[in-house]
Amino acid sequence: MSTRSKLTPEERARRARIRMIETAHQWELGTHAGKVATVYQRMVRAESAAMPDGYACAIVLGHVQEVFRQVGQCVCITCGKVGPWKGDYIGGGVIETGHFIASRRAAILFEPSNAHPQCKHCNRHLGGNPANYELWMQHVYGPDEPDRLHRLKHTTRKFTHDELVDLQIGYRDRLKAAEERMREKP
Numbered sequence: 001m002s003t004r005s006k007l008t009p010e011e012r013a014r015r016a017r018i019r020m021i022e023t024a025h026q027w028e029l030g031t032h033a034g035k036v037a038t039v040y041q042r043m044v045r046a047e048s049a050a051m052p053d054g055y056a057c058a059i060v061l062g063h064v065q066e067v068f069r070q071v072g073q074c075v076c077i078t079c080g081k082v083g084p085w086k087g088d089y090i091g092g093g094v095i096e097t098g099h100f101i102a103s104r105r106a107a108i109l110f111e112p113s114n115a116h117p118q119c120k121h122c123n124r125h126l127g128g129n130p131a132n133y134e135l136w137m138q139h140v141y142g143p144d145e146p147d148r149l150h151r152l153k154h155t156t157r158k159f160t161h162d163e164l165v166d167l168q169i170g171y172r173d174r175l176k177a178a179e180e181r182m183r184e185k186p
């Protein structure tokens with residue numbers, strides 16, 4: 001029996017984490033954060049798509065509405081368009097992950113209320129569709145949340161490579177779990 005096969009899952013995970021941290025030290029912190037952000041954004045869509053068939057809140061033509069979606073689908077929060085959570089061609093799919101405050105600042109990058117499914121049209125061509133996004137934020141999180149995020153953006157936060165690796169592992173595991181829930185759909 002090889003040494004490797006005797007390792008417990010915990011020990012294997014601990015060693016994998018150390019290897020990830022060693023690799024990450026070759027990168028600038030900003031580059032590392034960008035790589036983690038990619039996993040985070042994918043996880044945001046996957047967790048939304050893994051919800052059971054049902055209604056999701058979106059702003060449709062300026063009004064709050066409930067839009068029906070099935071497992072594997074996301075609803076654009078700022079127009080109500082429904083599409084698969086995962087793109088099947090290069091450049092991404094119909095649904096992307098759009099940010100209320102489009103900033104790469106560490107203080108806001110992984111803030112849970114700042115990133116949600118959004119269609120490519122709203123995210124890119126309408127610049128995030130900010131008026132509808134703000135309406136949606138106020139409806140879902142309460143009237144103070146947009147201001148809280150704007151204030152948070154201006155605070156100072158700096159990640160270490162160790163912290164970024166731990167975030168990455170957490171988001172990766174949540175992504176895998178969400179994909180598993182979608183596969184288990186009866």
Ligand SMILES: [Zn+2]
Pocket residue numbers: 076077078079080081118119120121122123
């Ligand atoms: Zn949209």
